[in-house]
Amino acid sequence: MNTTTNPILRRGAVGALAVALAGGILAVTPAQAAPAGTIAVPTRVVLKTKDFGQRMVRGYDSGQYPNQPAASGQYCDTWDNGADGDEARPLAGRAWFWWDAATENLGVDQVVTVWDDGAAALADLQHDTGYCRLAGFPGAPVLVVTEATDTTFEATLGLQAIASRLVGDTLVSVTVTDFRFDSPESDLTDEAAEAERLVDLAAAKVTKSRLP
Numbered sequence: 001m002n003t004t005t006n007p008i009l010r011r012g013a014v015g016a017l018a019v020a021l022a023g024g025i026l027a028v029t030p031a032q033a034a035p036a037g038t039i040a041v042p043t044r045v046v047l048k049t050k051d052f053g054q055r056m057v058r059g060y061d062s063g064q065y066p067n068q069p070a071a072s073g074q075y076c077d078t079w080d081n082g083a084d085g086d087e088a089r090p091l092a093g094r095a096w097f098w099w100d101a102a103t104e105n106l107g108v109d110q111v112v113t114v115w116d117d118g119a120a121a122l123a124d125l126q127h128d129t130g131y132c133r134l135a136g137f138p139g140a141p142v143l144v145v146t147e148a149t150d151t152t153f154e155a156t157l158g159l160q161a162i163a164s165r166l167v168g169d170t171l172v173s174v175t176v177t178d179f180r181f182d183s184p185e186s187d188l189t190d191e192a193a194e195a196e197r198l199v200d201l202a203a204a205k206v207t208k209s210r211l212p
Contacts, residue, residue, distance in 0.1 A: 041094035060097035068093030071173035072109035074132035087131035107177040118169030161191035165203035169212045174199040
């Protein structure tokens with residue numbers, strides 16, 4: 001079993017990930033946090049310890065932060081990711097990260113984002129045309145899309161397996177990353193299966209919530 005997410009996560013060992021994220025592009029400051037009265041992503045949509053097939057430690061919770069990528073693994077710097085900066089962004093968002101405490105080889109990211117037009121947001125994710133992008137910029141791993149329907153997206157990106165589901169206007173994404181950098185990039189079968197299993201669990205939680 002294996003996993004990764006954004007450029008920050010791909011830089012170093014899992015032990016430093018929580019620190020990097022806490023001070024990185026997804027860190028929340030009072031000015032960035034969602035204003036009172038706006039849409040909030042509730043805690044009840046997050047994956048629970050019992051949902052994992054092994055002991056996972058949660059190392060990160062972004063809190064209410066609308067400016068999330070649609071899926072962890074996307075690169076959001078429009079200076080060199082091919083976007084023009086005018087693409088749609090989420091109305092609300094929240095992200096969590098876990099790692100396998102026993103081996104530190106496996107990481108799991110869950111991102112929940114709410115959009116004005118969820119179908120358009122999913123299409124941007126599928127075609128890699130949104131504000132945040134998975135590939136097409138210098139140094140990006142090869143993106144291999146394995147499923148794209150009206151409500152689903154699945155792909156591999158380097159050592160990451162990504163699975164997303166559209167529930168109303170809410171996108172739910174799970175990224176499983178293999179931090180063993182010597183692993184063959186072509187063999188993400190276990191990671192892809194785990195990402196699919198977990199995103200279906202997470203989507204069911206969103207369905208039961210009151211998110212749009």
